[in-house]
Amino acid sequence: MLDTFGPVFAGAGFELRPLEWWDAPGTFHHRAWDPEDGPVDHSSQLEPPQRRVALG
Incomplete structure (x- = not known):
């Protein structure tokens, strides 16, 4: 969708400035960001551990 x-x-x-995204082949990408700049709901950085999915 980024494309x-x-x-x-x-x-x-x-x-x-994309922070987290999946590319067309299905690879997860992310950039370091500071939640103080504004939180991103459902991000790999802020998602509770019990809801995290293995990203890779």
Whole structure:
């Protein structure tokens, strides 16, 4: 979806900085980020341990 919606939002003037995403082949990617900048619901960093899924 990043490949699909990224250009749409960038074209509307938004600056994109993806933090966590799955690419088309199914590989999970993430960048370090600070929750103080604004939390991201359902992120691998903030998800409770009992709800985490093995990412890889």
